[in-house]
Amino acid sequence: MTKKTKSQISAEETMKAAKAHSRRGVLKSAVLLGSAAALGPWVVQDAFSSSGDLNIMMWSDYLPKPFREKFKAETGINIKHTPYGSNEELLNKLKATKGRGFDLISPTNDRGSQWQDLGLLGSFDMNKVDTSAILPSMLGISAKFSWDGKPRHLPFLWGTEAMAYRTDKYTTEYGQLSYGDLWLPEMKGKVMGRPHSMMAGIGRYLEGTGELPPFTEAYETEEKMRMIWDKITKFAVEHKPWIKQFWNDADGQINGFMQNGVVIGQTWDGPPLRLFKEGKPVRFMAPKEGAFTWVDGLAVPAGARNVDAIYEFIKFANKPEMGGLLANETGYNSVSTGAADHLTEESKKAFASAYPGDALDKLWPWPATPSWYAEIRNQYRDKFVAA
Incomplete structure (x- = not known):
């Protein structure tokens, strides 16, 4: 472009x-x-x-x-x-x-x-x-x-929303880590994320594989959004068994890694970085697609x-x-x-x-979210959560 x-x-x-x-x-x-x-x-x-x-x-x-x-x-x-x-x-x-x-x-x-x-x-x-x-x-x-x-x-x-993982249970490095790592076969039943932003991560992952157009196009018109989010939701529902838990706040992310058996997740930066500074086996890192930024x-x-x-x-x-x-x-x-x-x-x-x-060159700010987009996105999110 x-x-x-x-x-x-x-x-x-x-x-x-x-x-x-x-x-x-x-x-x-x-x-x-x-x-x-x-x-x-x-x-x-x-x-x-x-x-x-x-x-x-x-x-x-x-x-x-x-x-x-x-x-x-x-x-x-x-x-x-x-x-x-x-x-x-x-x-x-x-x-x-x-x-x-x-x-x-x-x-x-x-x-x-x-x-x-x-x-x-x-x-x-x-x-x-x-x-x-x-x-x-x-x-x-x-x-x-x-x-x-x-x-x-x-x-x-x-801050950002990107990838966090237990370093004692998963090994990767910058440039290889991807939003798609959440859906690796060995991660089945060990993943956490916030539903709607995890689905955005799927959209950006599938954009990178060539299976979807640029994810930002979903914000342009309702027609484009539905085309892109239909495919995202299909992928998300098919991979629902990978989810160990959904989180809604900082405590949910910390508990996922330290108490609930989560190995990898799409998280905010703050909670896993606090664990990292405490010496816990948790690392937060930007994936190759770029960290969501807000x-x-x-x-x-x-x-x-x-x-x-x-x-x-x-x-x-x-x-x-x-x-x-x-x-x-x-x-x-x-x-x-x-x-x-x-x-x-x-x-x-x-x-x-x-x-x-x-x-830092790849930071990906969330695009402006109009009301119509948020309302339709919530409908797709609910399908994923209820699957």
Whole structure:
């Protein structure tokens, strides 16, 4: 192709950030009431209260205890963290509360059009944000998550989804490892993954074998998507016996490797890299097709109340030493300028192990995911899970 796709352009931006800071510094009425009850008592007890607390709904492993404690010690503000494990869970909770009850949330950069359709987000006052503290390329990615001329997304952490495996039970090397390794005969009954992204991995694997057109074409029209995903789903259903477990969050990935007999999986980078740094026989590595890449950011729900605390959090999180702390503790990658200078040797070693050779040149950002695509993809995912 001579014309660059949106995902290729986005890939270049993310790659530049990763390569320039390759030491991990670069590193979601009655109907309402019924939905709120289904979500649990936290809606009634906490979500609609206003206090000196900062109410954050964020990925389950993004706010480690040392970070929360340092934030409170410096600002006097207590973080009240409501965790979640997927963008879909975040979307559903905010729809249930009509954008109320939380001051900050953390949607992924490819989900902007879905949030725009819902009308549940406020915007940032950029006069209160020191943009020099954030890597320019990451700000550029978040800038696409905006509408009406107002910024809706600020980068917080970036990371990848790729391959992880038990080094005491499987041997491979960079350049050979592939998403297709999940489906080797000897891996039957020993595989884990997140259903919809594992299916995307199948799509990119089959693209590499010449059995499918470029996977990015699935995002262009419903007709192309159904053609590609019909074949992906057929492959996935035929290989359902290979699945030991599906995961939804960080704990599920760790338990899969350490307790449930998983040998190989398609995972986020953070959980297996934490195991790697602890000396466990687990390695995370980009496959030859390239690691799926994302930027999780900060967004302000329309009903946010503790506005001053929001900007205190942004200021604090983007300090170089706090960016380094987040990277060291979570295994994900900081977006803060200068965070690389605050990484531990273990974190540097883990990053080099995960992205050897030309892996940073092959980062594959998730394309923008429109609502129609997500809805149809969920239908295919459900067929796979139910098979």
